[in-house]
Amino acid sequence: MKHYITSVLLAALTVAAALSFTACSDDNDAGEAFFTVYDGSNAVDSYNFDYTAADTTVWNKAKTLVVRSNRPWKLVPQDENGWLRVFPDEGEGDGLIRLSRTLNNKPDTRTLTYKIYLDGKDSGKTFTVTQTGAEPYLKGSATSFTIARTGGENQFTVITNVPYEYSLKGKDTSWLTVTRSTADENVLLLTAGENLSGDDRTITLHLQGTGNYAALTLDIPVTQLSTIFFDNFAWMGINGIDTRAGLSILGWDTNGESGARFDKWTDDELAHGWVSRSTTCYMRPGFFKLGKTGSGGDIVSPKIDEIAGTMDITVSFQAVGYSSAKGALDDKVLYVGLLGPGKIVGVKGAGTADLNQSCSYVDADGTTPLTLTGCACITLTSDNNFNPTTDPDGLLIWNKPVTKYSVLIAGATSETQVVMIGGAFGTALKTIGQGKNRVFIDNFTVRAGLASND
Numbered sequence: 001m002k003h004y005i006t007s008v009l010l011a012a013l014t015v016a017a018a019l020s021f022t023a024c025s026d027d028n029d030a031g032e033a034f035f036t037v038y039d040g041s042n043a044v045d046s047y048n049f050d051y052t053a054a055d056t057t058v059w060n061k062a063k064t065l066v067v068r069s070n071r072p073w074k075l076v077p078q079d080e081n082g083w084l085r086v087f088p089d090e091g092e093g094d095g096l097i098r099l100s101r102t103l104n105n106k107p108d109t110r111t112l113t114y115k116i117y118l119d120g121k122d123s124g125k126t127f128t129v130t131q132t133g134a135e136p137y138l139k140g141s142a143t144s145f146t147i148a149r150t151g152g153e154n155q156f157t158v159i160t161n162v163p164y165e166y167s168l169k170g171k172d173t174s175w176l177t178v179t180r181s182t183a184d185e186n187v188l189l190l191t192a193g194e195n196l197s198g199d200d201r202t203i204t205l206h207l208q209g210t211g212n213y214a215a216l217t218l219d220i221p222v223t224q225l226s227t228i229f230f231d232n233f234a235w236m237g238i239n240g241i242d243t244r245a246g247l248s249i250l251g252w253d254t255n256g257e258s259g260a261r262f263d264k265w266t267d268d269e270l271a272h273g274w275v276s277r278s279t280t281c282y283m284r285p286g287f288f289k290l291g292k293t294g295s296g297g298d299i300v301s302p303k304i305d306e307i308a309g310t311m312d313i314t315v316s317f318q319a320v321g322y323s324s325a326k327g328a329l330d331d332k333v334l335y336v337g338l339l340g341p342g343k344i345v346g347v348k349g350a351g352t353a354d355l356n357q358s359c360s361y362v363d364a365d366g367t368t369p370l371t372l373t374g375c376a377c378i379t380l381t382s383d384n385n386f387n388p389t390t391d392p393d394g395l396l397i398w399n400k401p402v403t404k405y406s407v408l409i410a411g412a413t414s415e416t417q418v419v420m421i422g423g424a425f426g427t428a429l430k431t432i433g434q435g436k437n438r439v440f441i442d443n444f445t446v447r448a449g450l451a452s453n454d
Helices: 002-029 427-431
Strands: 035-039 042-044 046-049 063-069 072-077 084-087 090-092 095-101 110-118 121-131 138-140 145-147 152-160 164-169 176-180 187-192 201-209 217-224 229-231 281-284 287-290 296-300 311-321 333-339 343-349 352-362 369-379 404-412 417-426 439-448
Touching: 035 121, 046 063, 046 095, 063 090, 084 121, 090 095, 095 121, 138 201, 138 217, 145 152, 145 187, 152 201, 164 176, 281 296, 287 296, 287 417, 333 343, 333 352, 333 404, 343 352, 343 369, 352 417, 417 427, 417 439
Parallel strands: 046 121, 145 217
Antiparallel strands: 035 042, 035 063, 063 095, 072 090, 072 110, 084 095, 110 121, 138 152, 152 187, 164 201, 176 187, 201 217, 229 439, 281 287, 287 439, 296 417, 311 404, 311 439, 333 369, 333 417, 343 404, 352 369
16 A cells, blocks of 8 residues: 555656646746856856866766756857767757766867857857866886897887977987887887997987977987897887787786787797796786786796807896785795706895795796706895886886896806796795785896806
């Protein structure tokens, strides 16, 4: 019985509301045509957004404005519109409209004006929406750049929202040429011949905004080494592969990472000679990542043909620890071992390093157990990790001396390969420490001789 009475009451209220709305609409139909937009209690003929976005597909994230009118109305944009959505853009009588917009990453303000039509005729009124631009910026994908002794073409990415020009500065800039990529105007191609000078050589890549943004400048030191072997992993990245879209230089951002896993590398990428015996080695733009939660990743260097006979060598690299977007840190242990001839006799760098350690691994088939002996077990320092708070661009960490390590190897040959493992190989990591030990590696260098181990 209560259900029946409630239903009758609701029906009566619905009829009353309908009669009330009809009466209101009848009142609005009388007199001179009008159309007014309200933001709260204020009548407005324009609205201004900041540069940020509001998802055009999510109703409740849009800006809601009230329309009061006594005629059928329509909002007609007067320019090309790829950034603003007004919904609905036509109606009859009173109602609500919602405004949503895309991110304005450019520093320039953009404006879109709508003509207001009433009863199908231009009312002479307009409604204008403005979105301010983002702060102008000019940055690079790295704060310095290194080229191998053998030279070749290298990609450097400029991260900017302003037009810019580039030039080279230094006593001798003849050994390096810079051109823009035809595929992406913010990718610069740095091309050098082989460095036969016997010494490293450095010049400066100078970037400067143009027009209103001439005050924005950036200097990037570019060094070409004279070493036996060097890889800055500039060939790693999205490389036109859709499944890697969004692949980031930010250590805590895993977008696109599954498409950059070792078993997804292309033939051209594999041709660089780097190999992983796990599925938890991932490329990033210009460096690589070892491991994921619960699984330790690995990487094996190419054999280095430039090592003549038996040599003592120093292998240098940068290693950085992981941080989540909220600042949670992983363990920071990196094992360095050898396949083939040679013995690790020392380690230079911050943190601690224990020699003559063993680490479980697998053979080249990826399944047969193998124990690496004579490894160096390096523990990174407490401040050696990405930091989303103090370094939101993920660039400053690579400038810190604590990221640089050198491993001294006696008796290496052209058959020697260097192995790096984050914490422990594979799922064995689950039972060690936090079970999380992600490490990022960049700038792998091999020089003749043993560096001083002061």
